[in-house]
Amino acid sequence: MKHQHHENRENHNHQHEHEHEDHNKLHGTQRLRALISHWIEHNTGHLEKIKEYAKFAKEEGIVEAAEHLNEAVNHLQKSIEALESALKHI
Template sequence: MSDEKLRLRKLIEHWIEHNDEHGARFEESARQAAEMGLEMVAESLKAAAEKAAGVSEHLRKALEAFE
């Protein structure tokens, strides 16, 4: 694998990890918002977590395409 391809692969791996961390934080914050009675905030954070999971899925597909 060329250096450029390897660099891109490593970057995608980093993005997956980073995005998964954000998604988990969104879910945690959604639970906290719900506990505070902030249902609209909680719903929006849950939606953000779902979108983050979708982004990670696309990034994983991109990573698989290297194989």
């Protein structure tokens, strides 16, 4: 499983760097809006993956890990909501 995670991380980093190059072409408020939108999308993807693995951990009987993953889900959801609020005020 570690190897698979490493492969996903490599693909993720490549996409992440490419997207930032696009953001660097923008300036000021446009750049901020683009970055916040990117962070919302990026974190939402992580949120869904964490939910998936929290469910997996619970099904595997790894209850404490599942609880901590669900706690992370709650914190990440609040972070996404804060980013969405920030975007509304630009």
